[in-house]
Amino acid sequence: xxxxxxxxxxxxxxxxxxxxxxxxxxxxxxxxxxxxxxxxxxxxxxxxxxxxxxxxxxxxxxxxxxxxxxxxxxxxxxxxxxxxxxxxxxxxxxxxxxxxxxxxxxxxx
Amino acid sequence: xxxxxxxxxxxxxxxxxxxxxxxxxxxxxxxxxxxxxxxxxxxxxxxxxxxxxxxxxxxxxxxxxxxxxxxxxxxxxxxxxxxxxxxxxxxxxxxxxxxxxxxxxxxxxxxxxxxxxxx
Numbered sequence: 696x697x698x699x700x701x702x703x704x705x706x707x708x709x710x711x712x713x714x715x716x717x718x719x720x721x722x723x724x725x726x727x728x729x730x731x732x733x734x735x736x737x738x739x740x741x742x743x744x745x746x747x748x749x750x751x752x753x754x755x756x757x758x759x760x761x762x763x764x765x766x767x768x769x770x771x772x773x774x775x776x777x778x779x780x781x782x783x784x785x786x787x788x789x790x791x792x793x794x795x796x797x798x799x800x801x802x803x804x
Numbered sequence: 805x806x807x808x809x810x811x812x813x814x815x816x817x818x819x820x821x822x823x824x825x826x827x828x829x830x831x832x833x834x835x836x837x838x839x840x841x842x843x844x845x846x847x848x849x850x851x852x853x854x855x856x857x858x859x860x861x862x863x864x865x866x867x868x869x870x871x872x873x874x875x876x877x878x879x880x881x882x883x884x885x886x887x888x889x890x891x892x893x894x895x896x897x898x899x900x901x902x903x904x905x906x907x908x909x910x911x912x913x914x915x916x917x918x919x920x921x922x923x
Contacts, residue, residue, distance in 0.1 A: 746909030
């Protein structure tokens with residue numbers, strides 16, 4: 696059982712927006728502003744998409760955005776494109792360790 | 805270009821030892837932490853631990869403490885993940901990732917090392 700809870704799946708049509716949630720506790724997501732989101736395509740290494748809740752690394756499209764409210768963080772993908780179909784994982788700092796969510800498979804219909 | 809290059813796939817028997825590597829290039833190796841992450845077949849990501857190559861300060865996930873050893877050789881910009889006695893349940897893809905600090909997101913990631921443990 697993963698430390699952070701994500702829905703197993705999410706979907707949307709091209710051009711639509713989809714939001715993936717990541718539920719933690721007051722010891723991780725709720726306490727630290729160190730939530731990251733990773734994208735993983737099949738057979739590939741994960742790629743950092745969001746760090747520190749809502750910051751985007753250079754090169755990541757601004758269609759990807761992050762937010763947090765209380766113990767729950769969210770990743771929103773706007774203007775869905777076919778190449779966004781992938782697994783998405785959230786992670787949070789939890790005091791001398793990092794915890795991951797179980798992952799969400801995003802399907803572009 | 806900042807890169808992490810991992811050692812190749814391994815096939816081992818239960819009880820054998822193994823050390824896999826992750827070599828950094830294109831940046832100052834001692835200025836960033838290196839984390840190790842496990843991904844079992846068809847499963848999600850699991851954070852194993854992290855090392856500061858500058859002083860070999862290591863933090864382990866409680867789930868992996870005592871099960872693996874994380875080390876680094878800053879003279880050759882390489883971090884390691886080691887097992888003394890492999891189990892079938894260690895079969896997984898193992899990734900390394902660079903972190904500015906433990907709490908920060910990891911980027912980039914290595915390409916992964918597939919470890920298969922089978923009798």
